[in-house]
Amino acid sequence: MCDYIPLSVPNLKGNELSYVTNAVEEEWVSTGGKYIDIFEKNISNYLNVESAVACQSGTAALHLSLIQCRVGFEDEVIVPTLTFIAAVNPVKYCGAYPIFMDCDDSLTLDAIKLKEFCEEQCSFINGILINKKSSRKIKAIIVVHVFGNLANMEKIMDIAKRYNLKVVEDATEALGSYFKDGLYKDKFAGTIGDFGAYSFNGNKIITTGGGGLIIAKEIDDLNKIKYLSKQAKDDEIYYLHGEIGFNYRMTNLQAALGVAQLEKLEDFIQIKNDNYGLYKELLNEVEGVRLLDFNENIRSNCWFYSLILEEVNIDRNQIIKKLSQNKIQTRPIWGLIHQQNPYVEAQTYKIEKASYYYDKVINIPCSSNLKKNNIIKVVETIKNILLKQER
Ligand SMILES: *Cc1c(COP(=O)(O)O)cnc(C)c1O
Numbered sequence: 519m520c521d522y523i524p525l526s527v528p529n530l531k532g533n534e535l536s537y538v539t540n541a542v543e544e545e546w547v548s549t550g551g552k553y554i555d556i557f558e559k560n561i562s563n564y565l566n567v568e569s570a571v572a573c574q575s576g577t578a579a580l581h582l583s584l585i586q587c588r589v590g591f592e593d594e595v596i597v598p599t600l601t602f603i604a605a606v607n608p609v610k611y612c613g614a615y616p617i618f619m620d621c622d623d624s625l626t627l628d629a630i631k632l633k634e635f636c637e638e639q640c641s642f643i644n645g646i647l648i649n650k651k652s653s654r655k656i657k658a659i660i661v662v663h664v665f666g667n668l669a670n671m672e673k674i675m676d677i678a679k680r681y682n683l684k685v686v687e688d689a690t691e692a693l694g695s696y697f698k699d700g701l702y703k704d705k706f707a708g709t710i711g712d713f714g715a716y717s718f719n720g721n722k723i724i725t726t727g728g729g730g731l732i733i734a735k736e737i738d739d740l741n742k743i744k745y746l747s748k749q750a751k752d753d754e755i756y757y758l759h760g761e762i763g764f765n766y767r768m769t770n771l772q773a774a775l776g777v778a779q780l781e782k783l784e785d786f787i788q789i790k791n792d793n794y795g796l797y798k799e800l801l802n803e804v805e806g807v808r809l810l811d812f813n814e815n816i817r818s819n820c821w822f823y824s825l826i827l828e829e830v831n832i833d834r835n836q837i838i839k840k841l842s843q844n845k846i847q848t849r850p851i852w853g854l855i856h857q858q859n860p861y862v863e864a865q866t867y868k869i870e871k872a873s874y875y876y877d878k879v880i881n882i883p884c885s886s887n888l889k890k891n892n893i894i895k896v897v898e899t900i901k902n903i904l905l906k907q908e909r
Pocket of ligand 1 (some may be wrong): 544574575576577578601602604607662690691716717718719728729732
C-alpha cells in the first residue's frame with residue numbers, strides 16, 4: 519500500500535526489535551523485568567520528575583489517579599466534553615458523576631467557564647465544593663491537553679487551589695509538550711497538576727503497543743498507585759493483599775518497546791513540528807480552511823494536526839469521504855461525550871464552542887514517517903476537493 523497515507527501510525531525503526539528480542543531471550547515477558555525499571559527511570563528523567571509508574575494503558579493511569587484523588591461513590595468530577603471518552607469513563611469506574619465543560623479556541627478546557635461554574639453554580643462550604651444542582655461534592659478536575667496543545671494551567675490550577683479540587687492532567691496526547699514561559703516555564707504536560715496520565719497506545723507519539731504511565735506531585739500517592747496497580751499485594755510469598763487492587767502493571771515486553779521509543783521521542787517531536795510548519799505554509803494558500811494553532815507560549819509535541827473548515831461549501835463528512843477515495847485517511851474530531859449514550863443524562867455547563875468545532879475539525883495525516891510529498895499530496899487533494907465544490 520505504498521501510496522496510502524494513514525492518519526497516524528507507529529514508527530519503530532530504532533532499537534525496538536533488539537530490546538524486545540532481548541526481553542524474550544531473557545524470558546522476562548510479564549510484569550517484572552529490567553525494562554520496566556529502565557523505562558520508568560528514563561521517562562522520569564525526561565520529564566524532570568522524581569519517579570513514575572508504568573501501567574497497562576492511559577485509561578488505567580487515569581483510573582488509578584482518580585482513585586488516589588479519593589473520588590468515590592456519588593462524588594463529582596469536572597471533565598471536558600471535547601475529548602476521547604477514555605478521559606471520562608474512569609469517573610464512572612469510581613462510581614462518580616462527570617460534569618461536562620466546554621472548550622476554548624485551543625480545544626482544551628475553558629478556564630473562564632470553569633471559574634464561572636465554580637463561582638455561580640456551586641457553594642464552597644468548609645473547604646468542600648458542592649454542586650448546587652445535585653448537592654454532590656466535586657472532588658477533581660480532569661484537564662486534557664488535546665492534540666499536544668496545553669490547557670491554560672495557570673488559571674486552572676488557581677481555580678483548583680481556591681476550591682480545593684484535585685487536578686488530573688490527561689497528558690496522553692501531549693508527552694513532550696511544555697511551557698516556554700510563565701509560572702510553569704519548562705514544566706512538561708502532566709507535571710503540573712496533582713497527577714499526570716500518559717498513554718503509549720499505537721497512535722500516540724510514542725507507543726508500547728498499549729500502555730500508560732502515571733506521575734504524581736506527592737511521592738506517597740505515587741507509591742500507593744504502584745501498589746494498587748500490582749493487585750495491592752502486601753506479601754509476595756504468602757499472597758496477602760491489603761486492599762482491592764488492579765492488574766494494571768505494564769509488562770516488560772511493553773516497556774522494552776517503550777525504552778526504544780523514548781530514545782526517539784525528541785526526533786519525532788522535531789519531525790512533527792517541521793511537518794506541521796510545512797502543512798501550515800501550504801494550507802495558507804487554500805481558501806476557507808486553516809490549521810489549528812498550538813498555543814504561543816508552549817513547545818508543543820505537535821501530535822495531531824487539526825484542519826478547521828471555516829468557510830467551505832462542503833460538508834465535513836463529504837471531505838473525509840473524498841480524501842479516503844484518494845487514499846488519504848483522515849477523521850472527524852470525537853463525538854462530544856455529553857451526547858454519547860452513557861452520558862446523555864449528565865450535567866453540562868454552557869457547551870457552545872465544543873459543538874461549533876465538532877462540525878469543523880478534520881484531523882489530517884500526522885505520522886512521524888510522513889514524507890514531504892505525502893504532505894503536498896494531502897494539501898493538493900484538499901484544495902481540489904474544495905475547488906470542485908465551488909464550481
Ligand atoms: C489515548 C487517550 C486516552 C487513553 O489512553 P489508552 O492508552 O488508549 O487507554 C485517554 N485520553 C485521551 C485524551 C486519549 O487521547
